[in-house]
Amino acid sequence: MATIRERKDAQGNKSYHVQIRLKGFPPQTRTFDSKTLAKQWAAQVEADLRAGRYIQRVEAERHTVREMIDRYRKEILLTRKPQREADQGRVLDWWSSRLGAYSLAELTPALIGTCRDEFASIPTPSGGLRAAATVVRSLATFSHVLSVAVKEWQWLETSPMSKVAKPRVNNERVRHLSDDERDRLLAAAARSANRYLYVIVVTAISTGMRRSEILSLRWRDISLPKQKGSYGLILLNRTKNGERRGVPLTGVALQEVERLNAIHADKHTGRADPDALLFPSDRVPDQPINIHPAWDSARRHAGIEDFRFHDLRHTTASYLAMGGATAPEIAEILGHRTLNMVKRYAHFGKDHIASVLARVNAARLGGSDSSKDDQATPDPT
Structure with missing residues (x-):
């Protein structure tokens, strides 16, 4: 009482x-x-x-948002990959600057929503508005901080983020190179002053690897074939989803990597340095080369519009689908955890699916197999 x-x-x-x-x-x-x-x-x-409820509320009153974010940095963020730590660190800096002085008890969905709208209105370096996906990633970063505070530290009873609306993200863009565009882009890359651009673009199209995955490759990640006619293997230890992935290296991409390996080995007493980058910067050898200027220049010279480097990954997936690869096969090559991301390429494989259905229907229901129509016996009349 x-x-x-x-x-x-x-x-x-x-x-x-x-x-x-x-x-x-x-x-x-x-x-x-x-x-x-x-x-x-x-x-x-x-x-x-x-x-x-009272003990949780008292605990929330004792801690500020800045204190929560600082603890998250020390205990959670520092254990992550350097690039992710840097990216998320900048996002957390922004949230701390806006909400750091509030106690956790004062943190409401309405307050977070106001900050969400402010973040979305900040112009990008090019002068446009931030993409919905960028806003969602910012909310997701802060949401994980709040989840840790709820589940592990018990500083909050529930996360106010659960009641904050997220912008709708449209990730259905599928821009891929036509055969003519591909040939023009490769020709422009081959003429580039950047000595690595051509092999980087060829590797991206051949493997579906992300730009960051390609640029961070070191010779220890590459297994070249010991006999002609075999394939090489790229072992990715650090991928976007945190899983290791092996990517076969074949065709022109393999030839170009073998050429680079020979050049590199000549400069290192006949053997490649396993810790050296495949595509090092001229100024800082242990940092990847910056390909942005060369990529933009090659794309302009090739006359290709509305195309990003990441769209080379879409190009690979589209080529795989058109070649008859199944959704699980595409997912394995690209390193997707689920098939949801692969569904966007399904329409490219309709010809393959149609031929499969035609063969099954011909075998089970009779009638002609459309895949064999071109070989039909001509009318003797």
Whole structure:
């Protein structure tokens, strides 16, 4: 039960000291200048204690958003890949600058929603608005901080992020190179002043690897074939989804990597340095080369519009689908955990699916197999 005692100081000012004692809970005390506020607080605390909510609320009042983010940096973020740590660190800096002074008890969905809208309105370096996917990633980063505070530290009872609406993201873009565009792009890359651009573009189209995966390759990640006619293997230890992945290296891409290997070995007493990057910067050899200017120049010279480097990955997937590869096969090559991302390429494989259905229908239902129509016996008349 709550006990409220009136007190007076030397100047005659009144205050009201509240003490709440409930069996099974430590005593709770607080002092107010108003008796009305004292009664309201006592009623709220008693209700929360009986419902099991009060301890969590007190804990939330003791910690600020900045304190929560700082602890997350030390215990969670530092254990992640350097690039992810840097990317998420910048996002957390922004959230801390906007909400750091608030206590966790004051953090509401409405407050987070206001910050979401502010983040979305910040112009990009090119002057446009931030993409919905960028806003969603920012919310997801902050959401994970709140989830850790709820589940592991018990600083919050629930995460207010669960009631914050996320912008709708449209990731259905599938831009791939036509045969003519591919030939023009490769020709422009071959003429580029950047000595690595051609092999990087060829490797991207041949393997479906991401730009960051290609640029971070070291010679220890490459297994070249010991006999002619076999294939090489790229072992990716650090991928976007955190899983190791082996990628076969064949055709022109294999030839170009073998050429680079020979050049590199000549400069290192006949043997490639396993720790060296395949595509090092001229200024800082242990940093990947910056291909942005060369890529943009080659794309312009090839006359290709509305095309990003990441679209080379879509090109690979589209070529695989048109070649009859199944969804699980495409997912394995590209390193997708689920088949959802692969569904966007399904329409490229309709010819293959149609031929399969034609063979099955011909075998089970009779009639002609459309795949054999071109070989039909001509009419003798």
